Amino acid sequence: xxxxxxxxxxxxxGPLHIGGVRTAxxxxxxxxxxxxxxxxxxxDTDQLRYVPGAEEYIMDSLEWCGITFDEGIRQGGxxxxxxxxxxxxxxxxxxxxxxxxxxxxxxFDTPEELEEMRKKLEQQKSSIQQYNYATRMEMKNSFTxxxxxxxxxxxxxxNYVIRFNIPENVAIEMQDLIRGKVTVxxxxxxxxxxxxxxxxxxxxxxxxVDDHLMQISxxxxxxxxxxxxxxxxxxxxxxxxxxxxxxxxPLILKPTGKxxxxxxxxxxxxxxVFPIDWTDPNTNEKYAGYKQWGYCPDAFVNMLxxxxxxxxxEQEIFSLSELEQIFTIEKxxxxxxxxxxxxxxxxxxxxxxxxxxxxxxxxxxxxxxxQNIQTTDDKKNIEYLTKVCHLIKDRATLLTDLYQLGNYFxxxxxxxxxxxxxxxWKEDTKNLMEKVKNILTTIEDLSAHDTEQIxxxxxxxxxxxxxxxxxxxRILLVGDAKGxxxxxxMQLIGKDEVLKRIEYGINNLN
RNA sequence: GGUCCGGUCGUCUAACGGUUAGGACGUCAGAUUUUCAUUCUGAUAAUCGGGGUUCGAUUCCCCGUCGGACUGCCA
Numbered sequence: 001x002x003x004x005x006x007x008x009x010x011x012x013x014g015p016l017h018i019g020g021v022r023t024a025x026x027x028x029x030x031x032x033x034x035x036x037x038x039x040x041x042x043x044d045t046d047q048l049r050y051v052p053g054a055e056e057y058i059m060d061s062l063e064w065c066g067i068t069f070d071e072g073i074r075q076g077g078x079x080x081x082x083x084x085x086x087x088x089x090x091x092x093x094x095x096x097x098x099x100x101x102x103x104x105x106x107x108f109d110t111p112e113e114l115e116e117m118r119k120k121l122e123q124q125k126s127s128i129q130q131y132n133y134a135t136r137m138e139m140k141n142s143f144t145x146x147x148x149x150x151x152x153x154x155x156x157x158x159n160y161v162i163r164f165n166i167p168e169n170v171a172i173e174m175q176d177l178i179r180g181k182v183t184v185x186x187x188x189x190x191x192x193x194x195x196x197x198x199x200x201x202x203x204x205x206x207x208x209v210d211d212h213l214m215q216i217s218x219x220x221x222x223x224x225x226x227x228x229x230x231x232x233x234x235x236x237x238x239x240x241x242x243x244x245x246x247x248x249x250p251l252i253l254k255p256t257g258k259x260x261x262x263x264x265x266x267x268x269x270x271x272x273v274f275p276i277d278w279t280d281p282n283t284n285e286k287y288a289g290y291k292q293w294g295y296c297p298d299a300f301v302n303m304l305x306x307x308x309x310x311x312x313x314e315q316e317i318f319s320l321s322e323l324e325q326i327f328t329i330e331k332x333x334x335x336x337x338x339x340x341x342x343x344x345x346x347x348x349x350x351x352x353x354x355x356x357x358x359x360x361x362x363x364x365x366x367x368x369x370x371q372n373i374q375t376t377d378d379k380k381n382i383e384y385l386t387k388v389c390h391l392i393k394d395r396a397t398l399l400t401d402l403y404q405l406g407n408y409f410x411x412x413x414x415x416x417x418x419x420x421x422x423x424x425w426k427e428d429t430k431n432l433m434e435k436v437k438n439i440l441t442t443i444e445d446l447s448a449h450d451t452e453q454i455x456x457x458x459x460x461x462x463x464x465x466x467x468x469x470x471x472x473x474r475i476l477l478v479g480d481a482k483g484x485x486x487x488x489x490m491q492l493i494g495k496d497e498v499l500k501r502i503e504y505g506i507n508n509l510n
Numbered sequence: 511g512g513u514c515c516g517g518u519c520g521u522c523u524a525a526c527g528g529u530u531a532g533g534a535c536g537u538c539a540g541a542u543u544u545u546c547a548u549u550c551u552g553a554u555a556a557u558c559g560g561g562g563u564u565c566g567a568u569u570c571c572c573c574g575u576c577g578g579a580c581u582g583c584c585a
Contacts, residue, residue: 046584126512129581130512184514198583200583202584203585227515314524336578337522342521486545
């Protein structure tokens with residue numbers, strides 16, 4: 001495919017949630033796969049819903065995911081500006097063009113009048129409850145007001161909008177890359193506002209004008225836009241422009257219950273819906289992000305890619321660059337997908353296990369510093385942390401688990417898990433630990449291999465049950481019946497520390 | 511209410527009109543293990559209903575049903 005140009009066009013009305021990220025991802029993958037250009041365009045034509053910081057949030061989030069743009073706010077491009085509020089002047093002339101052609105018209109109805117009309121139609125249980133061919137003759141617009149008066153009203157500075165003149169009873173046949181042919185009769189459509197009284201275009205106008213001007217070849221967006229596709233078709237035709245190809249992605253649904261995923265679902269469901277943390281500047285409400293929860297960006301992206309798309313093979317783990325090679329629109333499903341927090345965790349586990357120990361160590365070091373966790377300098381050291389991560393990464397679901405899972409590598413257990421203690425600390429245990437301590441004292445550096453051999457030999461020779469020694473020893477060193485191979489732990493934390501912990505236990509238990 | 515889009519294990523999904531309907535997550539069981547995990551093995555469970563078309567429908571068509579989206583001077 002030549003000259004593929006796709007855009008992600010969010011509106012900065014709040015943080016981007018995972019549905020939006022997935023739309024961006026699919027656009028990005030489609031562009032990469034087809035050697036195309038990926039564009040970010042900010043659709044901020046609604047000044048009322050503008051949220052400060054949202055624009056930055058969107059860009060930062062996608063950057064965290066590794067989704068990059070060829071053209072956009074931060075990188076510029078020859079179709080700049082990429083923000084609709086900065087393209088304001090462009091839209092009016094196009095709206096006027098449509099009016100001149102008779103494809104659009106002026107309307108002067110106030111919000112109250114519109115509401116009244118809708119209410120009336122609803123009460124009448126009319127089959128048509130819209131501003132269209134059936135009702136427009138009863139409203140205040142170019143059809144009911146003389147051209148002279150219209151001109152005068154506009155010159156007087158009266159508020160007006162420009163509406164699209166939807167034709168009556170025309171079959172609009174559309175093509176969608178995911179759904180195939182879709183047909184709608186124009187009589188079921190309404191005369192959408194194209195140009196608002198505040199001097200800005202609505203989404204419908206701005207999106208068509210900009211897609212045309214920016215030479216967009218494929219429009220890949222959420223299914224919620226499918227109902228306005230006929231309008232967009234009509235708009236392209238009215239301008240006499242060639243249409244891009246369209247693909248409407250299935251929605252991401254709530255994990256439980258009904259409806260599409262919304263920002264509130266995260267709190268109740270115990271999982272983030274946003275890529276990174278977000279604080280609403282107006283209400284100060286905080287929303288958690290995948291990044292801060294401890295998800296790896298590549299795992300997050302991998303999970304998203306498989307929500308509504310599949311490779312056709314049984315492979316499920318894909319790097320971003322792999323996806324760039326194999327992504328196709330044809331493999332995108334039609335049905336909405338319920339979001340699955342459990343599977344998301346699984347993806348993250350897979351990624352953590354496959355990451356180099358050192359990379360995890362860097363994360364952990366950062367974490368220790370950020371959380372201001374006190375430990376000795378020799379422990380806040382990449383080499384040491386790398387070994388720690390090597391031992392514990394199989395147990396982690398989130399990156400943030402890493403510290404909790406290995407806290408005994410940084411400090412002696414403060415107290416012992418009561419149930420475990422009760423289970424394994426018996427009357428003769430203290431004695432046994434005393435003996436173990438004496439043996440360990442004689443071993444030079446507590447290397448895992450040597451220690452294991454020596455201790456095992458001693459246990460066998462004395463015909464003691466293995467668990468009778470190892471379990472309480474683990475409690476003294478770790479504080480609980482958990483964690484990696486005990487001899488590996490001993491080697492890592494070192495002889496002094498091991499002896500100290502055993503001694504403390506002997507002195508404080510029973 | 512109207513318009514449109516969907517419906518395969520609980521969830522994500524695979525299956526030129528011909529498969530014992532496959533995989534993954536989850537759950538359960540077993541194996542391994544000094545513990546917790548990991549890992550391995552096994553089990554579990556699905557074509558929304560009714561009509562067609564066809565030698566044969568998960569697959570194509572119609573109806574119903576269920577679910578979703580849209581129905582703003584929001585995007």
